[in-house]
Amino acid sequence: MSEAFIVSARKYRPKRFDEVVGQESTTQTLKTAIKNKQLAHSFLFCGPRGVGKTTIARILAKTINCKDLQTDGEACNQCDSCTSFDANASFNIYELDAASKNSVDDIKRLIEQVQYPPQNAQYKIFIIDEVHMLSSQAFNAFLKTLEEPPEYAKFILATTERHKILPTILSRCQIYDFMRISVRNITSHLAKIAEKEGIEAEENALILISQKADGGLRDALSMFDRLTSLNDKKLSYQSVLENLNILDYDYFFKFVDTIHQQDTSQLLLYIEDVLSKGFELDTLLEGLSQHIRNLWVCIHPNTIDLLEHSNDIKEKYKNQSKLYQESTYLNLLQILSDAENAVKHSRNKRLVVELALLKMVYLDKLTNTTWTHLEVEKKK
Numbered sequence: 001m002s003e004a005f006i007v008s009a010r011k012y013r014p015k016r017f018d019e020v021v022g023q024e025s026t027t028q029t030l031k032t033a034i035k036n037k038q039l040a041h042s043f044l045f046c047g048p049r050g051v052g053k054t055t056i057a058r059i060l061a062k063t064i065n066c067k068d069l070q071t072d073g074e075a076c077n078q079c080d081s082c083t084s085f086d087a088n089a090s091f092n093i094y095e096l097d098a099a100s101k102n103s104v105d106d107i108k109r110l111i112e113q114v115q116y117p118p119q120n121a122q123y124k125i126f127i128i129d130e131v132h133m134l135s136s137q138a139f140n141a142f143l144k145t146l147e148e149p150p151e152y153a154k155f156i157l158a159t160t161e162r163h164k165i166l167p168t169i170l171s172r173c174q175i176y177d178f179m180r181i182s183v184r185n186i187t188s189h190l191a192k193i194a195e196k197e198g199i200e201a202e203e204n205a206l207i208l209i210s211q212k213a214d215g216g217l218r219d220a221l222s223m224f225d226r227l228t229s230l231n232d233k234k235l236s237y238q239s240v241l242e243n244l245n246i247l248d249y250d251y252f253f254k255f256v257d258t259i260h261q262q263d264t265s266q267l268l269l270y271i272e273d274v275l276s277k278g279f280e281l282d283t284l285l286e287g288l289s290q291h292i293r294n295l296w297v298c299i300h301p302n303t304i305d306l307l308e309h310s311n312d313i314k315e316k317y318k319n320q321s322k323l324y325q326e327s328t329y330l331n332l333l334q335i336l337s338d339a340e341n342a343v344k345h346s347r348n349k350r351l352v353v354e355l356a357l358l359k360m361v362y363l364d365k366l367t368n369t370t371w372t373h374l375e376v377e378k379k380k
């Protein structure tokens with residue numbers, strides 16, 4: 001048997017603040033606080049799933065107990081405390097996942113642990129993940145401990161839903177907002193892993209995964225694992241496209257070309273094709289809006305870098321953007337935005353979409369007609 005497969009999210013879990021992807025402002029603030037010994041008692045980490053909240057909580061726990069703290073505010077990763085944290089064997093960290101354990105008894109067990117001082121270390125750290133899911137009874141039981149914790153206790157609460165956290169908790173915590181991670185950052189992280197794992201990955205394939213992950217690194221990594229295991233250490237754009245079932249830019253390039261050529265029958269066939277692959281009509285409208293916005297961005301050379309695509313794709317956008325003038329993009333986007341609203345309320349969603357595309361085809365005539373129509377109205 002080959003060596004056991006370890007998922008990338010675990011295998012490449014950062015050990016230092018510096019290795020965390022895309023949360024520089026949070027890690028920088030924490031490192032400074034550690035160096036200056038200005039640590040809060042309780043922290044609240046807010047942000048979408050899979051962006052590094054628990055990872056940073058664990059690094060924080062390890063770093064403040066490190067016996068040889070580095071001058072840059074990072075843990076040494078060598079002392080006995082650090083190594084036991086890295087091996088998940090430290091007695092000075094207690095984690096509670098409130099998504100599955102949210103009863104009063106669960107929180108009582110945690111509170112009991114708070115009474116025991118850390119072993120051979122300065123701090124004992126309590127991490128409560130998805131803290132908004134604690135029952136209100138559990139919340140209340142916890143509140144007193146949070147108000148008057150022993151000197152050695154630190155609490156790190158994490159949540160994806162900040163608005164569900166009681167104000168009494170919010171006011172007692174130092175709050176950190178975690179951001180979605182950019183496509184660029186996720187892509188370059190995946191590229192590094194691919195290189196280390198000897199996986200031949202096309203850049204466009206990695207970008208596609210990153211886009212689909214929508215800012216969550218953990219999701220990106222699990223897609224990456226799944227797709228590379230399917231494809232025997234190779235990752236092509238085409239295989240990602242097929243496996244993730246993505247309506248990608250190739251479609252939208254075709255749509256825009258066809259709109260410009262005023263080939264309405266071909267457009268109807270494309271809509272049919274998209275539907276037959278199981279995509280929703282609002283996904284089509286949303287994707288097409290995004291595509292037109294991208295074309296508009298490409299009219300000006302200084303904004304092309306706003307596109308999160310590889311260079312050859314950017315070139316394609318740049319070329320297609322020449323089809324229309326800037327003011328036309330405004331009209332096209334307006335038609336799509338109207339259709340996105342209309343499709344939510346319409347029973348005949350397909351007709352709404354077809355009509356929108358038809359309007360885009362006959363945009364010049366449409367503007368004239370509307371204009372004449374208005375003129376007529378005025379004369380009356």
Ligand SMILES: [Zn+2]
Pocket residue numbers: 065066067068069075076077078079080081082083
């Ligand atoms: Zn250490």
